[in-house]
């Protein structure tokens with residue numbers, strides 16, 4: 421078992437309407453450590469009935485929560501933020517155990533996750549309306565912004581804490597209750613957040629965590645008319661399903677979906693900086709992030725030098741159990757994830773790519789995989805069209821700016837993109853032509869709480885973080901006052 425400073429943070433029950441509880445039928449689902457396969461514990465295998473109970477509890481608590489002053493909600497969110505930081509070692513240990521990322525990355529995620537609570541604790545106090553110059557005598561026009569109502573959230577396993585607070589922060593700051601279904605692989609991080617929310621004074625029903633049958637819980641969330649907003653982070657495929665399921669009750673949707681990020685290195689780039697950025701973008705969380713560089717495009721004049729520098733850097737990565745000091749590449753989440761990486765490598769090699777480094781399952785076994793570099797990669801290969809979600813760096817060669825912009829945009833995804841150049845004219849031209857929600861220029865790390873995170877095309881709808889992130893939890897009300 422985990423060696424926590426506060427063992428009470430490891431919860432094996434769901435948190436519904438302020439109470440820790442089991443599934444109605446007593447069923448549980450196991451949670452395992454991907455690095456060892458060891459059983460960490462279990463959580464309730466809940467379904468539609470328990471989800472409905474949480475939604476009803478959220479609805480019952482909504483009026484009082486929205487009735488608080490923004491600064492009163494802010495104080496509770498700030499307390500939650502402080503408790504996350506005060507318990508960051510335990511929260512990180514729980515995350516590393518159930519998700520696999522290194523303790524260093526896990527602690528970084530806790531800080532990142534907590535920053536959304538701090539940010540929206542303040543943003544919630546700045547939800548301004550406006551007056552509109554009247555078009556008619558005797559009338560006054562104005563706009564107020566109101567909390568949208570009960571929100572449902574469904575989150576992925578790769579960032580088990582940040583993907584939750586990036587939703588709960590703005591929702592609660594706006595005055596909305598939230599019912600969350602976390603990923604089955606990483607429920608303990610979500611339940612620890614619920615415990616800290618309780619300690620911070622978040623009232624019963626305002627933040628509930630329902631664990632268990634995804635399709636049953638999601639089915640209730642999408643069909644129940646009390647839920648006015650669904651916010652989802654995960655694959656495009658599931659996002660599309662939830663969008664269809666939400667149509668009958670016309671819910672407001674935030675969708676943070678899949679990516680296929682291009683990482684472009686022009687011949688005028690600082691190559692050492694480009695390699696550093698590629699390492700940060702590609703191998704963070706062992707390549708299991710939605711904004712990972714999925715395709716590395718390098719201009720032909722610097723192609724060989726870049727591949728060699730990248731090889732040197734990748735060789736320094738340390739694969740192992742994320743709880744061990746010095747490890748920076750943990751296991752993949754499951755065997756399906758390993759199979760995806762293997763399939764992308766096999767397909768690329770069969771179509772002419774070369775394995776420059778790695779290329780196979782790691783000697784450690786389980787779901788560990790060798791950090792891998794492929795050269796000679798082309799648009800004809802599956803890795804050019806599909807999100808790998810693993811430690812695979814496929815390097816494509818290109819000749820002209822127009823050619824690489826066309827290749828970079830040749831995808832249904834549009835989340836993150838990156839490029840390295842020191843030519844200001846090229847920087848503006850390329851950034852303006854890339855069809856993505858986010859563009860990293862001379863950097864491989866772009867995520868923070870103050871900037872609008874999100875994509876275009878089939879990478880999603882809406883933005884999270886920043887001042888834009890609050891809009892997704894508000895409705896606009898137009899007042900037309902006559903008889904003045």
Ligand SMILES: NC(=O)c1ccc[n+]([C@@H]2O[C@H](COP(=O)([O-])OP(=O)(O)OC[C@H]3O[C@@H](n4cnc5c(N)ncnc54)[C@H](O)[C@@H]3O)[C@@H](O)[C@H]2O)c1
Nearest residue numbers: 575576577602603634635638654655658676677678679710
């Ligand atoms: N855009 C972003 O901010 C972002 C962030 C993280 C991950 N992602 C994407 O998420 C994917 C990897 O995460 P994942 O494997 O957890 O994705 P996933 O879509 O398989 O699962 C995401 C969540 O949806 C739930 N789910 C699955 N089927 C469901 C159903 N029928 N009804 C309701 N809920 C259901 C899962 O239990 C999980 O909680 C990748 O595509 C990645 O790009 C995107």
Ligand SMILES: O=C[C@H](O)CS(=O)(=O)O
Nearest residue numbers: 578579708709710711867
């Ligand atoms: O994987 C998706 C996350 O949004 C990654 S990030 O930490 O927000 O960049």
